[in-house]
Amino acid sequence: RALAAALARAARRPGAWRRAPTAGLAPLRALFARQAGGSVTADDVLVTGGGQGALSMLFRAIVAPGGPVLMESPTYPGALAAARAAGLRPLPVPTDADGIRPDLLADAFAMTGARLLYCQPTFHNPTGTVLAPGRRDQVVEVAKAAGAFLVEDDFARHLGHGGPLPPPLVSGDRDGTVIHLTSLTKPASPSLRIGAVIARGPVMRRLWGMRFVDDFFTARPLQEAAVELLSTPAWERHLRTLSAALRERCALLAACLARDLPHWTLTRHPTGGLHLWVRLPDGVQDTTLADAARAHGVAVDAGARYFPAEPSGPFLRLSFAAAPGPADLAEATRRLAALPPSPS
The missing domain is CATH 3.90.1150.10 (Aspartate Aminotransferase, domain 1)
Structure with missing residues (x-):
């Protein structure tokens, strides 16, 4: 009902069916930036059509075909499929009850020469693990020392069962090492294909270039509906x-x-x-x-x-x-x- 009401309000907005800005609507980008926290601003946000397409775009933007990409083992099968479709080689990094192991991650970077790590630090799919507090900064530092990027898939940010959540890794990153991926699909609806990538520097410029090739922009009515939904008390009630x-x-x-x-x-x-x-x-x-x-x-x-x-x-x-x-x-x-x- 909240989605239907948000979409109805959005459809009546002036210009709702016009072309959307390439990076996404400014109010929606600001909402995603606020959710990420830290020094993230709306200028660091690119609105996407959900998380899966954005993940595919990120793999193609960062790693050349044939290159390696490190992933937690086990991991999300959609990420494996997207990496392989981009011609990349997914390589496993072991995990334990506290998440990915920073010591083995450093070894994996050194042995493979990989320049990208894909991970899910919060409510990992499929295990449900939350990366331990003592490891969160370590993992980012290991990636930074290797001259690599870390894609933080934060799809489950709104799927907690109660209790405090650790902040996104991107909130503490000031060097552009972390690329943050989030989506409204899981907590809202499968057909609310709205997500966001948070990136800086060359990666964001490359994503902009790919946007002009792939899809130009994300459908404006859905973006307007997302702004309506996230800006009302009904959203917080729904999450509870x-x-x-x-x-x-x-x-x-x-x-x-x-x-x-x-x-x-x-x-x-x-x-x-x-x-x-x-x-x-x-x-x-x-x-x-x-x-x-x-x-x-x-x-x-x-x-x-x-x-x-x-x-x-x-x-x-x-x-x-x-x-x-x-x-x-x-x-x-x-x-x-x-x-x-x-x-x-």
């Missing part, structure tokens, strides 16, 4: 409601897994995001199990596709956000528990 609903669903699915599938290992109980990351017993084939689950009406993601290289074991990603209601999550775990054993 969303946070409570995600927290409830996350706890419910975790409890159902403990009850119905105690031999599966929940790697962590996330404090934000949309998913649980579960390790399966040794010998279970994740892709076979995922296919069997779908045949019984339960959609799960096999973990193998989340790894830039060889998987470290059999995993599943379970989403608790898209189910029609909490009762469906309980039914899903009952169906998963009833599946026949998956062959190795």
